[in-house]
Amino acid sequence: MLDIGMFLLTSNIDKRCAHCGKDSMLTDNATGERFCGGCGFVITERVEESGPEWRSFSKEEYDDKTRTGSPTSLAMHDMGLATIIGYENNDSTGKPLSASMKSRIKRLRTWDSRSQVHKSTDRNFRQAFGELGRLKDKLALSDSVIEKTAYIYRKAFGRGLVKGRSIPGLLAAALYAACRDAGTPRTLNDVSHQINVKRKDVSRSYRLLLRELDLKMPVVDPIQCLSRIASEAGLSEKVKRHALTILKNANNMEITAGKGPMGLAAAALYLSCVMCGENITQKVIAMAAGITEVTIRNRYKGLKESLKIIETTDFLGTICGDSIFIDDQSGEVYHVG
DNA sequence: TAAGATAAGAGGGACAT
DNA sequence: ATGTCAGTCTTATCTTA
Numbered sequence: 173m174l175d176i177g178m179f180l181l182t183s184n185i186d187k188r189c190a191h192c193g194k195d196s197m198l199t200d201n202a203t204g205e206r207f208c209g210g211c212g213f214v215i216t217e218r219v220e221e222s223g224p225e226w227r228s229f230s231k232e233e234y235d236d237k238t239r240t241g242s243p244t245s246l247a248m249h250d251m252g253l254a255t256i257i258g259y260e261n262n263d264s265t266g267k268p269l270s271a272s273m274k275s276r277i278k279r280l281r282t283w284d285s286r287s288q289v290h291k292s293t294d295r296n297f298r299q300a301f302g303e304l305g306r307l308k309d310k311l312a313l314s315d316s317v318i319e320k321t322a323y324i325y326r327k328a329f330g331r332g333l334v335k336g337r338s339i340p341g342l343l344a345a346a347l348y349a350a351c352r353d354a355g356t357p358r359t360l361n362d363v364s365h366q367i368n369v370k371r372k373d374v375s376r377s378y379r380l381l382l383r384e385l386d387l388k389m390p391v392v393d394p395i396q397c398l399s400r401i402a403s404e405a406g407l408s409e410k411v412k413r414h415a416l417t418i419l420k421n422a423n424n425m426e427i428t429a430g431k432g433p434m435g436l437a438a439a440a441l442y443l444s445c446v447m448c449g450e451n452i453t454q455k456v457i458a459m460a461a462g463i464t465e466v467t468i469r470n471r472y473k474g475l476k477e478s479l480k481i482i483e484t485t486d487f488l489g490t491i492c493g494d495s496i497f498i499d500d501q502s503g504e505v506y507h508v509g
Numbered sequence: 510t511a512a513g514a515t516a517a518g519a520g521g522g523a524c525a526t
Numbered sequence: 527a528t529g530t531c532a533g534t535c536t537t538a539t540c541t542t543a
Contacts (some may be wrong), residue, residue, distance in 0.1 A: 287524075469514090
């Protein structure tokens with residue numbers, strides 16, 4: 173699967189944080205992201221498969237009977253169970269079979285072959301799950317999201333929803349649904365861009381899935397988006413914490429309903445940067461969040477007004493507790509929420 | 510050059526007809 | 527089934543500091 177050089181390389185990258193340099197990189201199983209336990213730095217791109225290694229490097233591993241065969245998975249067209257009865261009329265030692273055994277094996281072979289799905293279903297799953305494997309790496313997704321995607325796709329197929337629609341389109345929709353369900357922050361844009369299907373089509377298929385399969389999806393939590401954007405834009409931990417406070421307060425005041433989670437998270441981060449006196453442009457954050465500057469401006473305006481943050485000369489303030497900010501220069505106290 | 514303002518248009522949900 | 531309406535978000539363009 174991997175060659176040894178690659179394996180050594182990734183085990184180095186795995187632990188060392190590219191941001192603070194500490195050996196404290198961890199994997200978030202829910203989102204599939206690698207993050208630093210020390211400074212919170214997040215890597216969205218998955219460098220290499222971090223699952224079990226299905227080959228052995230030492231005598232002990234070779235002897236270890238548990239390390240044999242690959243796991244079964246919904247994300248394989250035959251769920252990973254691909255054993256078929258072969259065509260040679262010899263037994264395991266190579267001797268020819270007796271006449272009665274020959275005819276018995278022939279009958280078994282017939283049924284074995286019939287039990288496998290050599291039909292359009294099989295081809296469809298082959299194509300879909302081949303694509304899924306590529307997407308897993310591109311979008312840095314966890315195994316559980318992939319399994320969930322395969323589950324949804326199989327269910328959709330069972331309902332005949334694939335007929336007349338493109339396989340990648342529906343697969344992308346299933347993938348997006350699985351991400352939503354698992355709380356993994358991937359946008360419709362991320363998914364559609366990687367699979368090369370128009371965002372509009374993925375979105376249509378997604379809504380079809382929700383309707384036809386009666387799926388209930390949690391609303392994307394802007395807080396989930398925070399660390400992703402912050403890391404992408406290279407923002408400090410302090411700014412991130414501050415933005416989290418802003419978001420929580422905004423949530424409590426119910427001004428977040430109906431707004432895009434990415435826009436909210438991005439605006440909270442921008443506001444946080446301004447208040448902490450960090451110089452960062454709207455453009456950088458907009459790029460990191462995959463939204464436009466205008467959206468940031470709109471959310472930013474809304475947040476400022478609703479949270480009654482009074483604009484003074486500048487926001488060189490200190491954060492004291494969850495919702496109190498003190499202007500370092502004037503000594504004025506701001507209360508958020 | 511960054512940020513703010515404004516306008517036009519796309520896409521979709523809620524609702525009425 | 528179809529149309530209308532309010533709201534969100536995007537793109538584009540112009541102005542301001």
